[in-house]
Amino acid sequence: MYEPLHLFIDGKWRAGSEGKTEPVRNPANGEVLGALPHASRTDLDEALAAADRSFRTWKATSPYDRERIIRKAADLLRERVDRIAPVLTLEQGKPIGEARIEVAFAADVMQWFAEEGRRAYGRIVPGRNPNLHMKVVREPVGPVAAFTAWNFPATVPARKISAALAAGCSCIIKPSEETPGTALAVARAFEDAGLPAGVLQVVFGVPAEISEHLLRSPVIRKVTLTGSIPVGKTLARLAADGLKVLTLELGGHAPVIVDADSNPTQAAELAVAAKFRNAGQVCISPTRFFVHDSIMPDFVSRFADLASALKVGDGMDPATQMGPLANPRRVEAVESMVEDAVAKGARVVTGGKRVGNIGNFYAPTVLSGVPDAARMMREEPFGPVAPINSFTSLDEAVDRSNALPYGLAAYVFTRSADRAQRLSERLDVGLVGLNSYVVAQPEIPFGGVKDSGYGRESGIEGLGAFMVDKTITQLVA
Ligand code: NAD
Numbered sequence: 001m002y003e004p005l006h007l008f009i010d011g012k013w014r015a016g017s018e019g020k021t022e023p024v025r026n027p028a029n030g031e032v033l034g035a036l037p038h039a040s041r042t043d044l045d046e047a048l049a050a051a052d053r054s055f056r057t058w059k060a061t062s063p064y065d066r067e068r069i070i071r072k073a074a075d076l077l078r079e080r081v082d083r084i085a086p087v088l089t090l091e092q093g094k095p096i097g098e099a100r101i102e103v104a105f106a107a108d109v110m111q112w113f114a115e116e117g118r119r120a121y122g123r124i125v126p127g128r129n130p131n132l133h134m135k136v137v138r139e140p141v142g143p144v145a146a147f148t149a150w151n152f153p154a155t156v157p158a159r160k161i162s163a164a165l166a167a168g169c170s171c172i173i174k175p176s177e178e179t180p181g182t183a184l185a186v187a188r189a190f191e192d193a194g195l196p197a198g199v200l201q202v203v204f205g206v207p208a209e210i211s212e213h214l215l216r217s218p219v220i221r222k223v224t225l226t227g228s229i230p231v232g233k234t235l236a237r238l239a240a241d242g243l244k245v246l247t248l249e250l251g252g253h254a255p256v257i258v259d260a261d262s263n264p265t266q267a268a269e270l271a272v273a274a275k276f277r278n279a280g281q282v283c284i285s286p287t288r289f290f291v292h293d294s295i296m297p298d299f300v301s302r303f304a305d306l307a308s309a310l311k312v313g314d315g316m317d318p319a320t321q322m323g324p325l326a327n328p329r330r331v332e333a334v335e336s337m338v339e340d341a342v343a344k345g346a347r348v349v350t351g352g353k354r355v356g357n358i359g360n361f362y363a364p365t366v367l368s369g370v371p372d373a374a375r376m377m378r379e380e381p382f383g384p385v386a387p388i389n390s391f392t393s394l395d396e397a398v399d400r401s402n403a404l405p406y407g408l409a410a411y412v413f414t415r416s417a418d419r420a421q422r423l424s425e426r427l428d429v430g431l432v433g434l435n436s437y438v439v440a441q442p443e444i445p446f447g448g449v450k451d452s453g454y455g456r457e458s459g460i461e462g463l464g465a466f467m468v469d470k471t472i473t474q475l476v477a
Contacts, residue, residue, distance in 0.1 A: 001086050002033045005180050007204065008187050009043060010050035011197025016205070017042050022177060027093040027324040028314040028359045036180050038205040044213050047201040051143040051170040052219045054198030059140050059168045063118045070114035070162050072193035077107040077158070077186065084154065087181040089315040092153055093323040093360070094278050096315055099154075106158035106186065109458065112442035113159075116463050117166030133474045138467045140168030141245055142221025145214040147207070147235070149227045150326050151281045151382075153179035156226045158186050159457055161200060165190075167466035169222065172201040174210050178327055211235055220244060222466060226283075227251075229451050247455030247465050249447055251283040251380050252408025255401035257423060258299060259394070259414035260292035267295075267413045268302035271386070274437035276310055276322050276364050280384040281330065283452075284409040284431065284439055287381055290397040293390040300349060300368055300388050307364040307386070308350040314359070324360040325383060331360045334383035337376040338365060341387065346370040351384070378404060394419065402428045408448035409439050430456075 005024065006013040015021075020038040025031065039047070058066070077084065085099035094102070122137040146160040157175050164171040175183035187202045203210060214220055215238040223239045224247040225232055232250040239246045258267050274286050291299045315323035325331050331354065338352050351365030362384055370377055370387035377387060391397040401410055409431040412423045424432040430448040431439040440446050445456035455465050 002090055002181060003087070005034045005036045005184065007037050007039050007043060008184065008191075008200070008202040009039075009047045010201070011191070016040055020205075024091055024178065024180060026090050027326050028316070030359060033090055034181070036177055036204050039203040039210065041213060044203060044210065047172050047203055048143075048214070048217050048219045050198035050201060051172050054196060055140070055143050055170040057196065058165070058170055058199045061168070063120065063168075066166060066168065067114045067118050069190070069193045069195050070117070070165055071111055073162075073189040073195070074107040074110035074114065076189040076192055077103060077110065080185065080189065084182060084185045086316065087185060088153055088179070089323070091179045091181050092150060093315050093326050095320045095323050096318060098278060099315070102152060102154050106154040109155060109159045109442045110162040113162040113166040113463060116460065117168075120167065120463060120467060122469075131476050133476055135472050137470050137472060138464075139470050141466055141468050142169060143219050144169045144171045144222045144224065144466065145211070145220045146171055146173040147211060147223075147225040147227060147231075148173065148175045148183070150176035150178040151278060151283070153182035154186060157183040159462070160224050160226075161186065161190065163457065163462050164222075164466050165195070165199065167463055169466050170199045172203060172214060172220075174203050174205070174207065174214075177204050177207070180204055207231075208234070212238060215239055215242060215244065218242065223247070224455075224457075224465070225249065232453055245465075247447075247457065248453030249283065249457060250451065250453040251382070251406070252429070252448055252452045253287050253378075253380050253404050253406040254284055254409040254411060254429075255288045255290060255397075255427075256286040256411040257391075257394070257397045257401065257413070258289065258291040258295065259412070259416070259419060260294050261415045262292075262295065262413045264291075264295040264298035265302045268299050269306065270437065272303055272306040275386050276307065276384055279322050279325055279362075281326055281382050285382075286411055286437065287387070288377060288401070289386060289388040290391045290400060291388060293392055296388075296390040300366070303386065303388065304349040304366045307366050310364050312355050312361055312363065322364060322384060325362055326360070328360055330383055331362050334362050334381060334385055337374075337379065337381055338367070338385060341367055341370050341374040341376050344371050344374045346374060346387070372400060372403070380406065394423065398423065398426050402426075405451040406448070407450035408452035409433065411437060
């Protein structure tokens, strides 16, 4: 089920030239799934040369032909969902049903970019001088270096690769070393769809060494990362040296404001489904619940009942509703944030402990009365933890929501159209969900403000992120 792992460079599936590997582990039981080859500097130079060479031919390929290949790759991903979803669950941990949805979603994203690549229109601009003809054409920015994290191992690589390719760029991607099999399956779909050799490379290794080597190369013109804030800042510094265009998606700490007029039971039911998806390891996961004090008891009690009833286990078991955390670092981080919150006065309503002693399992956890000074209220928890606090005035809820350096997603639950509108204006984020947690779709821009990063993925903006506008003037006799 878990196939051997490779690098993919210039159309070849191969080992690293220096023979280095690292083990990939199943987070449900710690067992080794495979040996992941590391790319040497020589391998990276080959990847760069291939991306440089193929950029010229891929850029010259018509958007019509590019669409056929990317769309075919999307179709292949859909056909292969029964093979790819288990790989995703084995290496990342999420329940197999969630893995299937993710693979299907990745295919939708790829299809959307395939189609949108044909609509990257330029424009004709009327000149002051009637003999001066002016036009703006959109061109691919150049070879791309992409870096992706482990939480959505199909969607995030698929989104970056398909947007880059649809724009006419070649791409070198370094997916997470913890979830390589899924990214390789995405690359395999592109190869089988007829993508010419060298347009897409997949490399692995020591992340800091790979990003440094790729970003120092003059070949790379665009860098895109989904990851943590510290890594984003490191890549921003490296990109600045070469003045490379950068898109950063660095996670968030999404507030949820549940207004007094909300139905607390329904709001809690929606919140639990959103909170424990992928065990909370989602950059737009709802992470700070601010609930009006008049409905707080009902909200907390329904939320805790549902959370404690979730079946936690190996994601390969179809009955599992929440899998393990993706790596031991997350369990340690969540455990220490919960300890810190309790020491500062929070009450554990349910959970608050590890589950078993094999694998990276942590119980769905609900805390109330968590002081704003607790670490989990300031650092991205990225785990199955829901701190729920009450508020009395919406002004207070907005101020607390905006208090952090993060600014990715925020959610508001209210029946008042006026308040929904006003709150959506006042929240300092890139994504607002009103009575909904659905803010990530292929057709709409996705991204944050402040420390959550800059630039947008998905939507027409996501395609534009891989393009440059070229202005052409012509004096006509
Ligand atoms: P991390 O910062 O060590 O790694 C995050 C990802 O970046 C990994 O895939 C890693 O391979 C890659 N990476 C690390 N150093 C790099 C470098 N110098 N150059 C290029 N890539 C590099 O963090 P982690 O322990 O894996 O996750 C911790 C935190 O990261 C989470 O708590 C969360 O805040 C954040 N995160 C955010 C997202 C997101 O969707 N934006 C996804 C995963 C993790």
